[in-house]
Amino acid sequence: MSAYRLSHTLPVLSLERAAAGLESVVRLLVFVTLLAMTIDVFAGVVSRYVFNDAFSWTAEFAVWSFTWLIFLGAALGIRQQRHVAADFLTKNVSGWSAELLSFIQSLILALTVMMMMFSGYQLAEMVGGVSASLEWPKIYKYAVIPVFGLIGLVFLLARDADNTRTLIRNFLALGIAGLLYLGLDHGLLAPLQGISPSLIMLAAFFVALGVGVPVSFSLMFGVFLANSASFILPAPAIVQNMVTGSTKFILLAIPFFLSTGYLLNLGGLSTRLIDFASSLVGHLRGGLAHVNVLNSLMVGGISGSSSADAASSTKILVPEMVQRGYSPAFSCAVTASSAILPNVVPPAIAMLVYASVANVSIARLFMAGILPAILCAGVLMGVSYLISVRRQYQTATDRAPWSDVWRSFLRALPVLVITVGVLGGIRFGIITATEAGVIALIWTFVLGKFVFREYGWKKFYRAFAECGTDAALVGFLIAASVPFAWVLIAEQVPQEIVAWASTIVDGQLGLFIILLVVLAAAGMFLDLTPAMLIIAPLFLPMMTNAGVDPVQLGIIMIIVLQLGGVSPPVGLLVFISSQIAKVSPSAVFRAVVPFIAGAMVVVVLLCLFPFLTIGLWELWG
Amino acid sequence: AEYNAKLSLDVPEGNTKYVAAKKFADMVRERTDDNVDIKLFPNSVLGGESESAEGIRLGSVQMGIITSSVLTSWVPEVQVLDLPYLINSDEQAVAINQPLTDELEPKFEDEGFHLMGFSVNGIRQLMSSTPIHSVDDVKGKKMRVIQSPLHVAMWKAAGANPTPIPAPEIYNSMQTGVIDFFDNTATNYLTNRFYEVAPYYVKTGHVYAMGTWVVSQSWWQRLPEEYQQEITKAANEVQEQLPAMRQQDDKAALAKTVEDGATIIEIDDKGPWKEAMQPVREEYIKKIPNGKALVSLIENAD
Numbered sequence: 001m002s003a004y005r006l007s008h009t010l011p012v013l014s015l016e017r018a019a020a021g022l023e024s025v026v027r028l029l030v031f032v033t034l035l036a037m038t039i040d041v042f043a044g045v046v047s048r049y050v051f052n053d054a055f056s057w058t059a060e061f062a063v064w065s066f067t068w069l070i071f072l073g074a075a076l077g078i079r080q081q082r083h084v085a086a087d088f089l090t091k092n093v094s095g096w097s098a099e100l101l102s103f104i105q106s107l108i109l110a111l112t113v114m115m116m117m118f119s120g121y122q123l124a125e126m127v128g129g130v131s132a133s134l135e136w137p138k139i140y141k142y143a144v145i146p147v148f149g150l151i152g153l154v155f156l157l158a159r160d161a162d163n164t165r166t167l168i169r170n171f172l173a174l175g176i177a178g179l180l181y182l183g184l185d186h187g188l189l190a191p192l193q194g195i196s197p198s199l200i201m202l203a204a205f206f207v208a209l210g211v212g213v214p215v216s217f218s219l220m221f222g223v224f225l226a227n228s229a230s231f232i233l234p235a236p237a238i239v240q241n242m243v244t245g246s247t248k249f250i251l252l253a254i255p256f257f258l259s260t261g262y263l264l265n266l267g268g269l270s271t272r273l274i275d276f277a278s279s280l281v282g283h284l285r286g287g288l289a290h291v292n293v294l295n296s297l298m299v300g301g302i303s304g305s306s307s308a309d310a311a312s313s314t315k316i317l318v319p320e321m322v323q324r325g326y327s328p329a330f331s332c333a334v335t336a337s338s339a340i341l342p343n344v345v346p347p348a349i350a351m352l353v354y355a356s357v358a359n360v361s362i363a364r365l366f367m368a369g370i371l372p373a374i375l376c377a378g379v380l381m382g383v384s385y386l387i388s389v390r391r392q393y394q395t396a397t398d399r400a401p402w403s404d405v406w407r408s409f410l411r412a413l414p415v416l417v418i419t420v421g422v423l424g425g426i427r428f429g430i431i432t433a434t435e436a437g438v439i440a441l442i443w444t445f446v447l448g449k450f451v452f453r454e455y456g457w458k459k460f461y462r463a464f465a466e467c468g469t470d471a472a473l474v475g476f477l478i479a480a481s482v483p484f485a486w487v488l489i490a491e492q493v494p495q496e497i498v499a500w501a502s503t504i505v506d507g508q509l510g511l512f513i514i515l516l517v518v519l520a521a522a523g524m525f526l527d528l529t530p531a532m533l534i535i536a537p538l539f540l541p542m543m544t545n546a547g548v549d550p551v552q553l554g555i556i557m558i559i560v561l562q563l564g565g566v567s568p569p570v571g572l573l574v575f576i577s578s579q580i581a582k583v584s585p586s587a588v589f590r591a592v593v594p595f596i597a598g599a600m601v602v603v604v605l606l607c608l609f610p611f612l613t614i615g616l617w618e619l620w621g
Numbered sequence: 622a623e624y625n626a627k628l629s630l631d632v633p634e635g636n637t638k639y640v641a642a643k644k645f646a647d648m649v650r651e652r653t654d655d656n657v658d659i660k661l662f663p664n665s666v667l668g669g670e671s672e673s674a675e676g677i678r679l680g681s682v683q684m685g686i687i688t689s690s691v692l693t694s695w696v697p698e699v700q701v702l703d704l705p706y707l708i709n710s711d712e713q714a715v716a717i718n719q720p721l722t723d724e725l726e727p728k729f730e731d732e733g734f735h736l737m738g739f740s741v742n743g744i745r746q747l748m749s750s751t752p753i754h755s756v757d758d759v760k761g762k763k764m765r766v767i768q769s770p771l772h773v774a775m776w777k778a779a780g781a782n783p784t785p786i787p788a789p790e791i792y793n794s795m796q797t798g799v800i801d802f803f804d805n806t807a808t809n810y811l812t813n814r815f816y817e818v819a820p821y822y823v824k825t826g827h828v829y830a831m832g833t834w835v836v837s838q839s840w841w842q843r844l845p846e847e848y849q850q851e852i853t854k855a856a857n858e859v860q861e862q863l864p865a866m867r868q869q870d871d872k873a874a875l876a877k878t879v880e881d882g883a884t885i886i887e888i889d890d891k892g893p894w895k896e897a898m899q900p901v902r903e904e905y906i907k908k909i910p911n912g913k914a915l916v917s918l919i920e921n922a923d
């Protein structure tokens with residue numbers, strides 16, 4: 001009896017053990033890579049300012065490390081199931097259909113990973129040459145892609161494999177994926193030749209997204225399928241596109257700002273901000289809702305990630321709001337809508353992405369976010385106030401005495417100086433955005449680890465590896481968006497849409513209306529990153545010709561696309577918040593409507609009055 | 622059309638390079654009876670120069686007019702074009718085209734490129750926040766250079782403190798004082814509004830930035846021979862017309878920037894600059910494969 005059971009569980013057990021072992025190795029590599037990047041960029045700052053002599057290789061080394069980080073972290077994301085996916089279909093099924101769906105997910109994932117693996121291998125073989133500064137053979141930069149593929153396949157084999165049946169299911173999925181790969185390689189989709197590759201790509205993307213495949217893999221799946229039918233891009237060029245688009249120097253700031261936000265929570269520094277916010281606005285009607293918004297504004301000045309803010313605010317503030325009588329849906333709605341702020345207050349990941357495609361000054365873009373962020377925060381607090389009055393949420397209490405405000409301000413000060421330091425440093429040209437990110441990160445680390453002594457090395461190791469993985473997932477999403485946008489642009493699809501649009505309107509106002517409609521539509525389905533990478537390069541020439549400042553345009557694009565994160569059907573920020581708080585997303589989507597309306601008012605103001613975005617830079621210039 | 626190519630450009634529409642590429646594409650279309658269609662993708666929408674070069678090897682992009690320094694990754698010989706004060710006139714730049722193309726073609730072929738010749742992208746001049754009249758004026762100043770050890774070495778030798786910074790960050794780095802000066806070409810001085818942050822345009826003319834006309838080898842080999850000949854002929858014709866076109870555009874661009882407050886500084890005696898950079902020149906002639914022969918080929922072409 002026991003021998004019989006053992007024979008069934010042994011393969012399951014040993015596979016799980018192997019996968020877990022591999023996971024810890026990859027985690028260590030992610031940690032080391034992020035650490036190397038951090039030290040490298042910091043060394044660049046020190047060499048320039050202390051020794052007055054710049055190393056010529058630090059930027060290139062950082063780019064290489066980021067490439068490795070992205071793909072190693074993406075493999076780890078497969079194991080930990082952390083790639084962002086839309087779950088509107090998967091959540092509503094159970095039993096057999098759930099099993100089938102899960103099987104299809106594994107199949108598409110495995111097929112996509114195989115395609116990346118083989119084309120990455122070809123790329124590493126074909127690219128040749130040495131890099132400009134380090135003079136290292138480029139093959140080592142791209143070799144990480146086949147490595148990612150191998151690791152990813154092992155993790156897919158072990159996906160949810162806690163019994164023999166699921167193990168067999170995974171084997172089957174991988175096997176069929178392998179056959180499909182061979183089939184596609186031998187012209188399985190040849191009959192589709194002649195159909196627009198963009199159409200095939202979009203169809204495949206939406207199907208994969210619908211069955212619950214993560215967004216990034218759905219994008220890649222679409223590109224590969226379109227390509228199998230029409231050969232618009234040679235397979236190695238697809239993965240080359242991923243790498244070059246996602247590892248631009250300016251994007252290197254992403255892991256640093258993301259990690260800074262992470263260590264802020266770990267070091268208990270975020271509670272200092274919340275206490276300060278409470279002492280300022282906690283006494284108003286709807287006090288905790290205001291605290292929630294104000295906190296996002298302050299955290300936003302340090303971290304650039306909306307999804308991280310949505311997650312941490314939901315964990316810390318929503319339970320307390322519910323306890324004090326706010327409805328769970330309203331609490332999540334405030335949290336999700338205020339989570340757009342970290343991407344509007346500088347520094348912001350969305351701004352880095354925009355600057356990387358639009359070639360605008362990141363310093364100007366950062367400055368341009370300040371007033372719109374304050375306006376947004378004001379509007380969100382106003383909406384919260386009106387709803388709180390109507391629903392009798394948390395009546396006003398006594399204002400905290402000024403001595404308390406002062407004390408909580410002092411406690412929050414070591415954290416708040418990061419905002420000032422980052423902004424000032426970039427504004428006055430002492431450091432670049434990437435370097436500012438590194439300095440903020442090191443400052444936060446020193447505060448949490450040595451000044452307030454909130455965590456030990458082991459905890460730090462875990463957390464920093466997590467940061468590395470999260471940054472990699474953001475980078476991987478950017479990477480996957482690049483070839484997707486490439487196919488659309490090479491086929492001149494968006495160019496034609498834009499050209500058509502510009503014939504039916506004229507003047508700035510008409511263009512703005514079209515832009516807003518396109519952004520709102522794209523934001524409903526696409527994540528901010530792919531939407532930005534596709535739309536920005538197309539609207540930019542047209543809008544700048546009409547006299548719109550590219551910086552103003554960038555801020556408007558960021559806010560409207562972020563609103564897509566709180567609107568159905570695919571609203572990432574709402575999903576994050578409702579998932580953590582265990583509230584139905586549809587209830588949150590309803591509750592978020594007045595906040596979206598409020599934010600749209602701000603957007604209209606930003607379109608009408610360029611001063612609100614570009615004015616501050618000119619005043620301080 | 623029977624044969625389609627994507628030509629990637631890092632410049633906006635209207636730039637000399639774009640206008641030349643357009644002329645070339647039109648000629649090719651006409652002379653092949655619409656059978657070869659070359660589509661232009663300006664503004665780096667298909668990727669920057671380095672990505673486009675990789676794309677040409679891989680076959681996602683079929684053509685490019687790519688700054689030679691980018692291609693040193695694969696063909697280290699072309700680094701010779703970045704040696705300071707090697708090319709000193711448009712006439713010389715035109716004259717070297719044929720012999721240099723013949724000499725380097727096999728090397729490019731080995732690396733997956735078909736080489737169709739060279740043309741002047743522009744002349745590298747200094748753009749600075751403070752006036753620069755002699756080589757002493759750059760001593761100790763922070764400078765942005767392209768990501769190339771040769772350029773770093775060259776400016777270190779001249780006494781400056783060079784840092785490689787990505788091109789999109791030049792404007793910002795100047796504005797905020799991360800750097801004091803950099804080198805670039807006249808048309809970029811206008812189109813990137815560099816004159817706003819670097820009002821002094823200093824005509825050192827230390828390097829001729831050469832555009833390398835490269836075609837994807839796999840695409841090229843699929844073409845019938847008569848089309849190959851027509852394309853090569855069209856490319857060479859445009860390459861010959863380019864210096865005149867560029868001179869005119871440079872002049873117009875500079876006039877516009879002067880109107881907006883820029884100051885042009887002539888460097889009459891380039892001797893001290895040449896002298897300061899001489900050791901680097903010697904060093905790299907030894908480093909570059911076949912360096913000595915290539916340098917004498919370029920110096921003697923007239």
Ligand code: NA
Nearest residue numbers: 292296313338
């Ligand atoms: Na919040």
Ligand code: NA
Nearest residue numbers: 300342345347
């Ligand atoms: Na931010």
